[in-house]
Amino acid sequence: MTEPVFRRLCLVGAGLIGGSIARRARERGDLAGEVVVTARSAATLSRVRELGFADRVVEDAAEAVRGADGVILCVPVGAYAAVMRRIAPALEPGAVLSDVGSTKGSVVRDLAPLLPPGVHLVPAHPMAGTEHSGPDSGFATLFEGRYCILTPQPEGDAAAAEKVAEFWRRCGSLVETMDVATHDKVVAIVSHLPHLIAFVICGTADDLAEETRESVLKFAASGFRDFTRIAASDVAMWRDVFLNNREAVLEMLARFTEDAQAFGRAIRWGQEEFIVDRIERGRKIRRGLIERKQA
Amino acid sequence: MTEPVFRRLCLVGAGLIGGSIARRARERGDLAGEVVVTARSAATLSRVRELGFADRVVEDAAEAVRGADGVILCVPVGAYAAVMRRIAPALEPGAVLSDVGSTKGSVVRDLAPLLPPGVHLVPAHPMAGTEHSGPDSGFATLFEGRYCILTPQPEGDAAAAEKVAEFWRRCGSLVETMDVATHDKVVAIVSHLPHLIAFVICGTADDLAEETRESVLKFAASGFRDFTRIAASDVAMWRDVFLNNREAVLEMLARFTEDAQAFGRAIRWGQEEFIVDRIERGRKIRRGLIERKQA
Numbered sequence: 001m002t003e004p005v006f007r008r009l010c011l012v013g014a015g016l017i018g019g020s021i022a023r024r025a026r027e028r029g030d031l032a033g034e035v036v037v038t039a040r041s042a043a044t045l046s047r048v049r050e051l052g053f054a055d056r057v058v059e060d061a062a063e064a065v066r067g068a069d070g071v072i073l074c075v076p077v078g079a080y081a082a083v084m085r086r087i088a089p090a091l092e093p094g095a096v097l098s099d100v101g102s103t104k105g106s107v108v109r110d111l112a113p114l115l116p117p118g119v120h121l122v123p124a125h126p127m128a129g130t131e132h133s134g135p136d137s138g139f140a141t142l143f144e145g146r147y148c149i150l151t152p153q154p155e156g157d158a159a160a161a162e163k164v165a166e167f168w169r170r171c172g173s174l175v176e177t178m179d180v181a182t183h184d185k186v187v188a189i190v191s192h193l194p195h196l197i198a199f200v201i202c203g204t205a206d207d208l209a210e211e212t213r214e215s216v217l218k219f220a221a222s223g224f225r226d227f228t229r230i231a232a233s234d235v236a237m238w239r240d241v242f243l244n245n246r247e248a249v250l251e252m253l254a255r256f257t258e259d260a261q262a263f264g265r266a267i268r269w270g271q272e273e274f275i276v277d278r279i280e281r282g283r284k285i286r287r288g289l290i291e292r293k294q295a
Numbered sequence: 296m297t298e299p300v301f302r303r304l305c306l307v308g309a310g311l312i313g314g315s316i317a318r319r320a321r322e323r324g325d326l327a328g329e330v331v332v333t334a335r336s337a338a339t340l341s342r343v344r345e346l347g348f349a350d351r352v353v354e355d356a357a358e359a360v361r362g363a364d365g366v367i368l369c370v371p372v373g374a375y376a377a378v379m380r381r382i383a384p385a386l387e388p389g390a391v392l393s394d395v396g397s398t399k400g401s402v403v404r405d406l407a408p409l410l411p412p413g414v415h416l417v418p419a420h421p422m423a424g425t426e427h428s429g430p431d432s433g434f435a436t437l438f439e440g441r442y443c444i445l446t447p448q449p450e451g452d453a454a455a456a457e458k459v460a461e462f463w464r465r466c467g468s469l470v471e472t473m474d475v476a477t478h479d480k481v482v483a484i485v486s487h488l489p490h491l492i493a494f495v496i497c498g499t500a501d502d503l504a505e506e507t508r509e510s511v512l513k514f515a516a517s518g519f520r521d522f523t524r525i526a527a528s529d530v531a532m533w534r535d536v537f538l539n540n541r542e543a544v545l546e547m548l549a550r551f552t553e554d555a556q557a558f559g560r561a562i563r564w565g566q567e568e569f570i571v572d573r574i575e576r577g578r579k580i581r582r583g584l585i586e587r588k589q590a
Contacts (some may be wrong), residue, residue: 147514149514189511191519196559197492199573202577202579203576204550204554205484205485243562250562253558254559257559260548264552267537272538278495281497282494282498
């Protein structure tokens, strides 16, 4: 039997992602010898106990990470600094500290300064999720066939990075490595901006005069329906994503807004060629995605 | 056996929508006694003959509509004026002229002035579609359970409107009636603006520096993938939609842009409450859609 990646793994947070990791570890023997779960709310702790996907449930975060050779933060990225202040003194020398956040610049900013000597930080971002959240929403196959991006620090420990990579491969993920700045730009356009747009357009529709709004709900065609599916995502997670990938999100929003205004101007002035060119680019990108079997 | 709605139905255009209507009529006996199809391109005409879903395929549009008591325009809305100039002299007194376009103000603008006396105009918009186009893409169940919006003219013939309503009910659609201006506003926000955004964001991604762009294609998460699915739609159809629902699309784009800028400003200044409020409104609209079983 293959040796587990971590002797004792502590998951800080047990929502969709943390709960899915725990279930995966429970299903296979090669991720962690023991899974310890800690969470902030009493409701979550009690639900995790009921669901039974952790070997131990520990209320105090510092107590939970003690003795763990692997710690993965699975809370909204806005909570990292506070969590780190609590757990840093209890982290074991030699332990690997990782996370699952959708922003990586903020993670390095919030975790690196408090990192005890001998503890290795390997930020990770599994690109998987659903519109559901909470401890009940996780499942063992969530990460299968999905990318997981690691942003190890250039001066970091190579063995620790390889441990985290192997962990995610065993979760079924396709592991890629990227620098922090590139990661934050890429996710800003492929994920954060689309979510921002989805949240905004729902609000725009909600602000319409009563009669039109009722019809909007009634006739929401596929276009709008896809947007609202995105918009159903977890509130705290997305609040923190926007606040913690601020520069990249604002850059992509600015670029998108310029392009949307140019498209609007083309509509106003009847510039057929411009409009056709933009529609055809959309189709081209779509074909690119299909060729990459991501569609 | 139920009497067919139309003795002889002429479909002008045989793409996704026209081809689906013809297949539905072929499958059931109660839509049309005879289905005549005409189309502009020789390739489409020849393909329709091969597929065999029409009783007759006629090259000349005026010849095709002659003797028909029902005519449905199934071409991009930008082609309506030219088609109408060709067919108007051949339309039979008493015939019902309808269409399937996504804009309705432009349809009345382009068709009503050329309408011969005794021909009844009943604009219709079946809210159904896929990302595919052309005569091969249609199927008989496309309209089942989907809304079809009629925008009959206030001074129009009630019996003609009822004929078109019954036609769509027999196609499986939920028929609703609306005035032209409300229709154009509602579809601008539920369909046209989401498509505009999808086309634009693909272009924004395509304009990124080469390295980031490659990663964008590789890591396109679900958010961006949903957008590109929308963006795969037919070019000529969407060009004509934007150009022919200009005022409503520009109004909705302006409202959306203001709201997106406000969201961006909240990110820049770290206004958590504003961001949370907007995310929660998205979830609320989503719940509204689920309650209406449109999700």
